[in-house]
Amino acid sequence: MLTKVYGSAVFGVEATTITVEVNIDKGIGYHLVGLPDNAIKESNFRIAAALQNNGYKIPGKKITLNMAPADMRKEGSAYDLTLAIGILVASGQIKAENLEEVLIMGELSLDGSLQPIRGALPIAIKAQEDGFKKFFLPIQNAKEAAIVKDLEIYGLENIAQLIDHFEKGTELERFVVDTREEFKNSLQNPDFDFADVKGQESIKRCMEIAAAGGHNIILIGPPGAGKTMLAKRLPSILPPMTLREALETTKIHSVTGRMREHVGLIAQRPFRSPHHTISDVALVGGGAYPQPGEISLAHNGVLFLDELPEFKRTVLEVMRQPLEDREVTISRAKFTVTYPSSFMLVASMNPSPGGYFNDPDAPVVSSPAEMQRYLGKVSGPLLDRIDIHIEVTPVPFDKLSDERPAENSESIRKRVAKARDIQTERFKESSTHYNAQMHVKQIRKYCALEESSKDLLKTAMERLNLSARAYDRILKVARTIADLEGAANISGMHISEAIQYRSLDREGWLG
Template identity: 50%
Template sequence: MSIIINSIALQGLEAEKITVEADMLNELPNLVIVGLPDAAVQEAKERVKLAIRNSGFEFPRKRIIVNLAPADIRKEGPAFDLPIALAILVATNQINQEISDSIFIGELSLNGDLRSTAGVLPATIFAKNSGFKKIYIPAQNCHEATLVEGIDIYPIKNMSKLVGHLQKEKIIEPIDRKLLNNQFNITTQFEVDMSFVKGQEQAKRALEIAAAGGHNIIMSGPPGSGKTLLARTLPSIMPELTNEEILEVTKIYSVAGLLATETPIINTRPFRSPHHTSSGVALVGGGKYPKPGEITLAHRGILFLDEFPEFPRQVLENLRQPLEDGVISISRAQGTLTFPARFILVASQNPCPCGYSSDQEKNCTCTPSQIIKYQKKISGPILDRIDLHIEVPRLKMEKLTADEEEECSADIRQRVLQARERQAKRFKGTKILTNSEMRPQEIKSFCPLDENSMQLLKSATQKLNLSARSFHRIIKMSRTIADLNQEENIGSHHVAEAIQYRQKDS
């Protein structure tokens, strides 16, 4: 009679139930794993064998068949070590208790200890939604699992203690979530503050609009004008993650295996800054078994692409879908996976190869053809998807050495929070969180323009040769500017300010 243990396999960011079946034959001793296992699962044979013996249990001298069902789902990673070992122990009557209401995941070391495993959070969510009462996970992963209510979570340090618990010899208590509540209320300390930036009032205003409405922004200027520092101040003026967003972002980092022991919960907005030599797979995700890329790791946060034109053009073209839809679909022979990618893109660039074509004090050494070639590295469709185009000029020495204090991030964040509250009320009952996510039907409902505003927008669209996408993005920016001003209706002055950020599209 075959024995069944319940476990989990990850498909992208989602989990699927896997039943681990074990049975024995009176043939030459051997352990065979079937059910489309990858190399890491096949290597579990030796880990499981030694872990069972070193934990004080007997490994049977028979031919053991372990089946991971359903067989058409690819099984990858070492998380099946524990359920395979338990299936063998149950098959040999070394465990004789009912455990069908539980999920087991974990990698085994050779001495029987459990190691940290990627994807525990989505596994816990699946277990709870599928009606399982208990989940047994490595002790190192218990903090992330506590984000899920309604299921008992058992932290396991080694296999011998787990078997003692299952045999009711020495009970392991489930995690008391009350003892871990303090990890969700950590006060965020930012390394940079908006007050560190001297001058650049227009760029600061643009960043405030970007933070309030979730709009994309590109900054252009000579080297040393403060573009990178401005970009790094953006997290300090953005709202804190909501509980739903914390769960969403932590789930991504759990699957990617990027949750550190000291920070098992992602409660601050991600800030990802990949190097311009990054490949397309590194940026958008992929691989033989697709994993999240930088744009998914930046979900609900910021993706900062410094030296924007230096990225290979084909890599940047991969951003078209996520900038428009907030998701990225990755297709492979085995199927298609969709990862979330709702981020604020912050790009920075020099205006030319030497960097000084827009500088009024230092001469540019580039030829016109070099400047044109450099600027054409970024395609029109990508630029059209960026809402705010900002010039960041060289800072005058008088401004740089001035003693007056600049506005701090806390004051700007307060205005951003008020604007976000208005958006939360506006989009209540929908999946939309910010103005930038509005579709044409929401724009029609929530962004009516008076006659003067519409006439101004029509005139700008014709003179600047703006696309239909730019037309709608200006309206969404106008809505954000009105929200920052705590005004219910969009006025012509809101539209005029929004238009000036699109003039680079001409």
């Protein structure tokens, strides 16, 4: 007897429907075809034990299972439940109607209980697009999948519930989620607040500018100056995520299996801080079966690279293209996947190997050659892609002991949101969302300068020997500073402030 059941495979952050054909005939054997990986090939042992422990069995006949399309590689253990139901129906042990309207996914334990799967949200989105009416999956993933409207979601704890539903008509509880209400409830106050930061007013100003325009920023300062503390608080002044951004971010985390149990939406901007020993594949994504890397997990949020020169140069260089294109493409011989990676890069570094460059009281003094080697670990093209370079100095004792409350993140976020609203209106006819994303034509259109401002920028370019990319970065930052002030045009004052935020371009940093 031939039976067809349906599952789904995830490639990148999108899903593809998989048809599982089960044919049982005379003879003996178990043949699973359609380019399954080892986890799927081992499924027959899990299925046999799960069925045995629930009063059913794999028939002692010739069983052929084909996962179509047969030329597409499938991976993971999420097809266990799909295969098991196909075998039961094809062997006549249970009856199931309208299987063409149903999507089934889940990993089986030996006792028949179900383990969570990866990619429930993109699978549910694809199922709805392909006209499926019901989606049966582990209960841990039900809330995540129920975000999709017009698709009935049923969370299962074990295979027996699904068998009883098909065989005896037992009613299952449908998971229903109000997406907008879920999004609203997921919005929380950030854990870190700028009110905790004493002093560092100039750095807070830089952070505000970076958040308002979506600019990448690097903090340069000695150990203990507060670089990491400041970076952790940047998400607290970014505008709240939109529902569209929350869905994009949730899809990526769903694909990697990083969704917390019974969590429907990720509504907080991600903050990712990988260790400097990370590999290039772990950072940008890839592998034999490509998975999103840290830069994609930071999509719509912040990627913090602490001690930037300690990262392997190859790791940093592969990040150059995603910084420009806001997406990363992983190519293999038989397929290509693209992951979104629109993030704010926040990097930090010491000004020298010893960490105390130009400090007369420094315990360690680095030679010019050591300085050159240390700063040379970060390439010029990568630094050019970072809009703001700012020095962070240690906070003096009188400011540390100051009991007066500092400005909190909520106040700063209001100004940032106002500047972002200006940018949204400016770019409403394009795919650009904020100033850091402007391309050359938009820079020429929205960053026009008066003659006096041009002369000021020309002088700075010549003295600091800035590249053409650095020129564009200065204009973008100046545009954001003007937006924060509500100014329609960029003035010389805005240009002057933007030029100050190119510390690594100044003479003296390279020995």
